[in-house]
Amino acid sequence: MIVRQLQEAEKTGRRIISPDGNWESTRLLLKEDGMGFSFHITTIYQGADFQMHYQNHLESVFCISGEGEVETLSDGKKYPITSGMIYILDKHDKHVLRATSELKLACVFNPPLNGTEVHNAQGAYELDAEPVNE
Numbered sequence: 001m002i003v004r005q006l007q008e009a010e011k012t013g014r015r016i017i018s019p020d021g022n023w024e025s026t027r028l029l030l031k032e033d034g035m036g037f038s039f040h041i042t043t044i045y046q047g048a049d050f051q052m053h054y055q056n057h058l059e060s061v062f063c064i065s066g067e068g069e070v071e072t073l074s075d076g077k078k079y080p081i082t083s084g085m086i087y088i089l090d091k092h093d094k095h096v097l098r099a100t101s102e103l104k105l106a107c108v109f110n111p112p113l114n115g116t117e118v119h120n121a122q123g124a125y126e127l128d129a130e131p132v133n134e
């Protein structure tokens with residue numbers, strides 16, 4: 001069994017601060033753990049408004065706290081994000097995330113992240129990122 005503590009992981013290379021200033025994410029479970037998915041606790045900063053397109057990954061996003069909105073760009077639909085809401089990007093959906101207040105999210109990625117990924121110009125993660133250095 002693997003046991004980790006968020007507050008301890010935040011002090012290590014598992015905590016990634018996005019260079020775009022929109023979010024940070026502590027990656028508690030990664031590819032090297034061999035589970036077939038990764039699990040992250042992500043903070044989206046208040047006022048963030050940015051586009052993503054996970055062309056190489058599927059992602060589920062569960063809102064623990066905060067308020068915001070996710071918009072799918074193929075159809076322009078907007079979905080309120082509140083505590084308890086989950087959105088599931090099952091079609092590699094191009095989307096915009098907006099945080100009215102700070103959002104705390106639990107995120108699962110398939111395939112699992114290596115740990116150091118940040119968004120490329122398309123809002124995607126590459127598949128060959130370096131593992132985290134703890």
Ligand SMILES: CC(=O)NCC[C@H](N)C(=O)O
Binds near residue numbers: 026042052059097
């Ligand atoms: C919701 C979302 O995708 N935010 C960007 C960060 C991502 N959750 C991650 O942990 O890398």
